[in-house]
Amino acid sequence: MKENFLKPIIKENPVLVLTIGMCPTLAVTTTFEGAYIMGLSVIVVLFLASIFSFIFKPLITEKTKIPSYILIIASLVTVLELLMNKFIPSIYNVLGVYVSLIVVNCIILGTVLSISKENKLKNAIAKSLGTGVGFLLALSGLSIVREILGTGKLTVFNNISSLTNHELILSIIPKNNILPIELFVTPAGAFLSLAFIVALVNYTRGRNDKNESI
């Protein structure tokens, strides 16, 4: 169970190792707040989808696997959208179409398809939570790098201040001749930052694999 939870976070991180689910990764990581809200949304959808898919397992045959899972995921995302629109409309407007796009996020469908082979519910939940947490960590890491280098600030609570009752925007780096570099907030900066982080992760993994083989 521990292995099922930890493997998708470190060894098989969906964003940094498998490079799937790139659309929200590049789009919503301009602020830390948007990134962690998206990560939490994915965790909620994955967790509920794994439970629902387990409940409906006797009704799902090999032929109807994909349409059934898409139905389950789509209805869960619609409920999530309704909740977000009701309670945190400002962040819902910021994330925009990317909340709806969770339906076609290959991280979710891929994870649900892979956990459909699990026989125990706790293993399935551990795997889905691990994947969700891996996605959340990757998104948060990327957004921290991009926001700090791009604006010099770190937005923790801004659009969700209606829920938390206070704003929290940290000034990390004061303005100077070099920073902030606005490129990091643009899509090009997203690709650059992601490339550097993926390269760093691959380098670390390569070193670890070498050490293990020795």
Added chain:
Amino acid sequence: MKTNLLSIFGLTLIAFICTTLVFLANRVIGGM
């Protein structure tokens, strides 16, 4: 034949349950 029937029945039932879930959520939470 039996598998096909189960597939159709299962998919229809899942679609019905999911649609009911969204319908109820929309009624409880409030429309967009």
